Amino acid sequence: MLLSEVATHLKSDFIGDDLEIGSMNELSLASHTQLTFATHKKYAATLSSSQAKAFLIPQNLIEYLPEGSSYIVCEDVSISMAYATKLFAPKLIDFDAKDVVVGDGSFVDTMAKVENGAVIGRDVTIMAGSYIGSNVVIGDRTTIYPNVTIYRDCVIGSDCIIHASTIIGADGFGFSHTKQGEHIKIYQNGNVVIEDDVEIGANCAIDRAVFNSTLIKKGVKFDNFIHIAHNCEIGEYSIFVAQSGVGGSTKLGRNCVVSGQSAFSDHLDIAPFSTFSARSGVTKSIAKSGGVYSGYPLMDHREWRRLQAKIAKLNS
Amino acid sequence: MKISEIASIIGAKYDKEDFEVTGMNTLKSASKTELSFVSNSKYINDIKDSQAGAIIVDVNTVEFVPSGSIALVVESPYWEMAKLSKYFAPCIEDETLPTPKIGEGSSISPKAEIANGATIGRNCTILAHVYIGANVTIGDNAIIYPSVTIYRDCKIGSDCIIHANTTIGSDGFGFATSKLGEHKKIYQNGNVVIEDDVEIGSSTTIDRAAFGTTFIKKGVRIDNLVQVGHNSVIGEYSVLVSQSGISGSTTMGRNVVMGGQSATAGHLEIAPFTTMAARSGVTKSIKKSGLTFAGFPLMEHRLWLKLQAKLARLNKSH
Numbered sequence: 202m203l204l205s206e207v208a209t210h211l212k213s214d215f216i217g218d219d220l221e222i223g224s225m226n227e228l229s230l231a232s233h234t235q236l237t238f239a240t241h242k243k244y245a246a247t248l249s250s251s252q253a254k255a256f257l258i259p260q261n262l263i264e265y266l267p268e269g270s271s272y273i274v275c276e277d278v279s280i281s282m283a284y285a286t287k288l289f290a291p292k293l294i295d296f297d298a299k300d301v302v303v304g305d306g307s308f309v310d311t312m313a314k315v316e317n318g319a320v321i322g323r324d325v326t327i328m329a330g331s332y333i334g335s336n337v338v339i340g341d342r343t344t345i346y347p348n349v350t351i352y353r354d355c356v357i358g359s360d361c362i363i364h365a366s367t368i369i370g371a372d373g374f375g376f377s378h379t380k381q382g383e384h385i386k387i388y389q390n391g392n393v394v395i396e397d398d399v400e401i402g403a404n405c406a407i408d409r410a411v412f413n414s415t416l417i418k419k420g421v422k423f424d425n426f427i428h429i430a431h432n433c434e435i436g437e438y439s440i441f442v443a444q445s446g447v448g449g450s451t452k453l454g455r456n457c458v459v460s461g462q463s464a465f466s467d468h469l470d471i472a473p474f475s476t477f478s479a480r481s482g483v484t485k486s487i488a489k490s491g492g493v494y495s496g497y498p499l500m501d502h503r504e505w506r507r508l509q510a511k512i513a514k515l516n517s
Numbered sequence: 518m519k520i521s522e523i524a525s526i527i528g529a530k531y532d533k534e535d536f537e538v539t540g541m542n543t544l545k546s547a548s549k550t551e552l553s554f555v556s557n558s559k560y561i562n563d564i565k566d567s568q569a570g571a572i573i574v575d576v577n578t579v580e581f582v583p584s585g586s587i588a589l590v591v592e593s594p595y596w597e598m599a600k601l602s603k604y605f606a607p608c609i610e611d612e613t614l615p616t617p618k619i620g621e622g623s624s625i626s627p628k629a630e631i632a633n634g635a636t637i638g639r640n641c642t643i644l645a646h647v648y649i650g651a652n653v654t655i656g657d658n659a660i661i662y663p664s665v666t667i668y669r670d671c672k673i674g675s676d677c678i679i680h681a682n683t684t685i686g687s688d689g690f691g692f693a694t695s696k697l698g699e700h701k702k703i704y705q706n707g708n709v710v711i712e713d714d715v716e717i718g719s720s721t722t723i724d725r726a727a728f729g730t731t732f733i734k735k736g737v738r739i740d741n742l743v744q745v746g747h748n749s750v751i752g753e754y755s756v757l758v759s760q761s762g763i764s765g766s767t768t769m770g771r772n773v774v775m776g777g778q779s780a781t782a783g784h785l786e787i788a789p790f791t792t793m794a795a796r797s798g799v800t801k802s803i804k805k806s807g808l809t810f811a812g813f814p815l816m817e818h819r820l821w822l823k824l825q826a827k828l829a830r831l832n833k834s835h
Binding site for chain 1: 626628642644645646660662663664678680681682716718719720736738740741742754756758759760771772777778795796825828829831832
């Protein structure tokens with residue numbers, strides 16, 4: 202889509218050369234064929250060093266644009282960005298994609314639905330009621346239990362097990378808010394990538410990224426009812442116990458253990474080998490690896506035990 | 518169903534003129550042809566004002582039944598109401614209803630199941646393994662992702678998006694419990710109404726009302742794995758973040774935000790523009806709008822921060 206067409210949809214003018222835009226991306230990751238955006242002056246430095254050629258920006262950031270940029274000046278960049286994501290949203294089903302490819306020895310139940318463009322490896326089992334979206338890739342020997350839904354463009358590795366009713370690649374929870382309190386959808390045009398040897402319990406929800414990928418790395422094990430928000434990255438061999446959840450863009454290092462009903466805020470960085478006991482509420486990044494934590498607000502597990510003893514004394 | 522039959526099922530005496538009872542409802546909402554019940558003496562004022570044709574009561578509350586209503590006296594009104602609710606439960610599917618109406622430009626997967634009596638608007642997309650029950654209506658431009666189930670009689674507005682595996686209109690969690698601790702199902706004969714421009718995440722459950730309607734108003738956004746209990750009302754443009762839960766009959770004003778894993782008790786009223794931080798546990802109604810709360814027990818967010826600071830100091834002391 203041409204930048205001029207984007208401008209027409211946003212009912213604004215563009216300044217600079219008209220460019221062919223392939224997709225959208227965040228400021229720090231956008232390439233020269235992608236449309237990106239800056240919402241605030243704190244991103245001025247990132248803006249100046251961006252590889253992108255096309256921008257949605259407010260009036261006060263024009264001076265920080267790299268030389269030769271094309272741009273659309275927006276009154277409210279986050280609202281315009283939300284409207285623009287709709288222009289790049291793929292169709293729900295890609296009917297024009299190639300016929301489904303199913304590897305040798307694989308079994309796909311007749312009551313499952315596999316859309317065009319999907320590629321399924323060898324010795325895979327896909328059970329009744331499952332839905333495999335357009336262009337999904339599934340590795341070898343993976344088992345998909347009944348009623349699992351995998352949205353379009355997601356990638357599942359080899360030797361994975363996905364239990365019943367789990368949803369992979371549904372839209373991340375992303376909206377821009379108007380001054381009147383309405384919520385404008387930010388179309389989630391990324392995907393989910395699940396590496397090899399991952400097991401996911403029943404009724405989990407792993408959301409697709411707004412741009413790029415939500416990543417579940419090799420050997421991760423999820424219990425039932427786990428929520429993973431858009432753009433998260435879950436490190437190798439991490440374990441999540443039932444009903445735990447991770448907010449958007451949070452990254453966990455390898456071998457983290459997250460016990461039942463624990464949860465993380467968004468945009469955190471968690472060091473590898475961190476352990477969280479049940480009901481932990483994590484709201485800050487953790488830089489040092491190997492710690493054991495409890496409570497909400499979160500604290501060192503030993504400290505939490507001491508605090509509980511003191512509270513018990515207060516009450517007696 | 519005739520009132521005389523109802524009386525004989527629940528073992529109440531009735532020897533006056535017979536009439537047809539069209540349904541069951543709460544004391545406040547029941548009409549002249551409907552049957553209601555008193556479960557608790559705190560509803561005495563509602564009995565006095567009730568328009569119900571007949572009311573199931575016990576010996577302690579019979580005196581409050583207004584002259585226009587018939588009193589059916591039993592030992593345990595709530596238990597008998599549960600017993601009767603089964604007789605008013607509609608059949609799960611009804612083959613006598615007309616074949617589904619599908620609006621122009623809508624695409625329905627051949628692997629989806631649309632029950633008779635359903636009406637689907639224009640330009641909707643319904644993907645594989647979706648189930649749309651009897652008499653469900655869906656507005657225009659809706660997107661229903663795979664494995665969504667919408668139980669009978671529910672209504673979905675226009676421009677709604679419902680993500681995979683979400684269930685709308687399954688039975689609310691309602692039971693009458695006997696003195697021996699047994700539970701009798703209260704058939705949930707209401708429905709769910711979702712207004713326009715609502716987006717609901719995956720594996721979320723919105724339960725149907727026992728009587729009346731569970732309401733999700735215009736512009737609401739619901740994340741994944743959220744639970745909305747029966748007879749709740751979620752106000753316009755409210756946001757429910759992942760793994761949060763709203764118990765039965767709780768009513769929210771507009772633009773309420775429920776953080777991740779937060780939850781409310783039942784029968785509360787939450788003022789508009791209230792924000793609940795993650796993990797909030799709400800057990801009392803919020804009357805003043807525009808405030809932010811946290812914690813369990815719930816307190817204002819500023820106070821919660823102070824408390825946490827004090828706890829941290831307590832832990833450093835000897």
